Amino acid sequence: xxxxxxxxxxxxxxxxxxxxxxxxxxxxxxxxxxxxxxxxxxxxxxxxxxxxxxxxxxxxxxxxxxxxxxxxxxxxxxxxxxxxxxxxxxxxxxxxxxxxxxxxxxxxxxxxxxxxxxxxxxxxxxxxxxxxxxxxxxxxxxxxxxxxxxxxxxxxxxxxxxxxxxxxxxxxxxxxxxxxxxxxxxxxxxxxxxxxxxxxxxxxxxxxxxxxxxxxxxxxxxxxxxxxxxxxxxxxxxxxxxxxxxxxxxxxxxxxxxxxxxxxxxxxxxxxxxxxxxxxxxxxxxxxxxxxxxxxxxxxxxxxxxxxxxxxxxxxxxxxxxxxxxxxxxxxxxxxxxxxxxxxxxxxxxxxxxxxxxxxxxxxxxxxxxx
Numbered sequence: 001x002x003x004x005x006x007x008x009x010x011x012x013x014x015x016x017x018x019x020x021x022x023x024x025x026x027x028x029x030x031x032x033x034x035x036x037x038x039x040x041x042x043x044x045x046x047x048x049x050x051x052x053x054x055x056x057x058x059x060x061x062x063x064x065x066x067x068x069x070x071x072x073x074x075x076x077x078x079x080x081x082x083x084x085x086x087x088x089x090x091x092x093x094x095x096x097x098x099x100x101x102x103x104x105x106x107x108x109x110x111x112x113x114x115x116x117x118x119x120x121x122x123x124x125x126x127x128x129x130x131x132x133x134x135x136x137x138x139x140x141x142x143x144x145x146x147x148x149x150x151x152x153x154x155x156x157x158x159x160x161x162x163x164x165x166x167x168x169x170x171x172x173x174x175x176x177x178x179x180x181x182x183x184x185x186x187x188x189x190x191x192x193x194x195x196x197x198x199x200x201x202x203x204x205x206x207x208x209x210x211x212x213x214x215x216x217x218x219x220x221x222x223x224x225x226x227x228x229x230x231x232x233x234x235x236x237x238x239x240x241x242x243x244x245x246x247x248x249x250x251x252x253x254x255x256x257x258x259x260x261x262x263x264x265x266x267x268x269x270x271x272x273x274x275x276x277x278x279x280x281x282x283x284x285x286x287x288x289x290x291x292x293x294x295x296x297x298x299x300x301x302x303x304x305x306x307x308x309x310x311x312x313x314x315x316x317x318x319x320x321x322x323x324x325x326x327x328x329x330x331x332x333x334x335x336x337x338x339x340x341x342x343x344x345x346x347x348x349x350x351x352x353x354x355x356x357x358x359x360x361x362x363x364x365x366x367x368x369x370x371x
Contacts, residue, residue, distance in 0.1 A: 018103070019116040025094070026117050030086035030124075037078040037085075042067060045074065049151075056151040066151070069143035072135040073258055079128050080295030080330075083121055085323040087303035091117075095307065110367065114304040121300040128293040133261045141259045170244060171195070178277045179250040184211035186250070187277050189218070191241065202226055204237050207276075211247050215240030257285035265289065280348065284341035287352030294356055295330070302326065302363035330355060 046053075046067070053063060094100050103113060165176040169191070177188025191204040206221030221237025257265060265286050269279045306322055334355045341351025 014115065018108075022090075022094075022113075022116050023120050025090040026086050026120060029090050030082050033085040033089075034075065034078060034082035037081050038071070038075050041074045041078055042071070045070065049147075052147075052151050058151050062146060062150050066143055066146045069139045069146065072131070072139045073143070076128060076132050076136050079124060079293075080299050081323060081327045083124060083296040084299035084303050084327060085320070087117055087121075087300045088307045088322055091304060091307035110304065114300070114367075117300050117304070118297060121297040124296040125293045128296065129290075132289065132293070133263075137259050137261045137264065140256070144256065144259060165250070167245065169242075172242065174243065174245070176250070178272055181247070181250075184247045185209070186216060189216075189221075189241065191243070200226060204241065206237055206241060209241050209243070212240070216243050217241075257282070257288075262286065262289045280344050281342045283348035284338060284351050287348050288338065291352045291356050298356060298359045298363060299326070302359060302366065305363070305366035330359060333358065 091100065100113070104110075165174075165179060167174045167176075171194060173192040173194065175188075175190045175192075176186050179186055186209040187207070189204075189206045189209050192200060193202040193204070195201055202223060202225045204221060204223045206218040209216035209218040209221075211217075217239045218237060218241060219239065221239070221241065222234055223237045224232060224234045226232055260268065265282060269282050269286065272279050272282070303322075337346065337351050337354050340346045341348055346354070
């Protein structure tokens with residue numbers, strides 16, 4: 001019995017020749033477009049940083065290493081674009097060759113026609129999440145280390161541990177719970193003053209310290225002094241604090257969300273919250289790690305009615321134009337929503353998932369109108 005023999009309802013069984021044919025065409029275009037968009041993204045990133053590369057006199061091998069380590073992150077950002085273009089172009093060519101017309105004249109609905117591509121995009125969604133968890137953080141950390149130390153020429157100073165920031169200063173050890181690079185703000189500062197024989201002379205504690213252009217000023221710090229007779233006394237901490245490090249020195253140690261996996265970022269939030277540190281930005285980025293892999297299924301869901309709506313006229317130029325329009329529109333909306341989440345105008349969950357929800361509603365609307 002022919003596995004693709006039409007059922008009485010007009011829909012062939014899932015996994016037949018028709019589905020394999022559609023998936024094969026999709027995957028072929030997906031692989032080519034993924035490679036092309038990643039290379040394009042790489043070129044844009046190169047020219048965006050070319051001034052820093054030229055000023056640093058970094059060797060060619062260092063630049064090659066940097067971009068090789070950056071590739072997994074760049075690829076993760078292009079999966080959605082590649083899925084959208086693959087769906088638009090593969091279905092557009094099938095429509096141009098009147099194969100879609102033949103399928104639909106056989107009683108195959110739009111939903112059934114798009115089902116294998118949607119299932120394939122769900123597989124891409126799951127693969128994207130594990131790709132972002134297993135490869136992106138490791139390679140991005142190495143890329144950022146090369147960029148900060150070899151290109152920006154900023155060397156970390158005696159870093160101890162990874163959960164909090166520990167530095168060796170001039171006759172002191174410094175611990176910082178968190179460094180906010182956007183506001184140049186240190187949170188949870190402790191400075192342990194030591195003598196030449198490393199005996200503890202005093203401790204300066206400040207809930208925060210802000211960079212004023214020349215030093216780290218604070219208004220609520222306390223300085224504890226240990227006297228030779230064993231007594232201990234205290235006084236308000238002097239401002240600015242005795243720190244020779246600048247924001248650029250601390251930025252070498254700061255980690256971007258892309259350098260942390262979902263579980264690492266969740267653990268970081270759990271560590272910072274009990275210390276009274278605002279974790280809103282991290283919570284938004286945590287939700288984004290869950291929402292971004294869903295771009296591929298949503299792009300395919302939207303691409304199907306667009307590709308079929310334009311009929312036999314669909315081609316490479318139209319597919320590329322629609323991909324550019326939809327893709328850039330989505331990323332612009334995502335960046336805007338993320339900034340609203342970081343500023344606490346939207347809750348982290350809404351800020352991360354609102355662009356996906358909007359895209360899903362638009363895709364459902366066009367699918368229903370096309371059907």
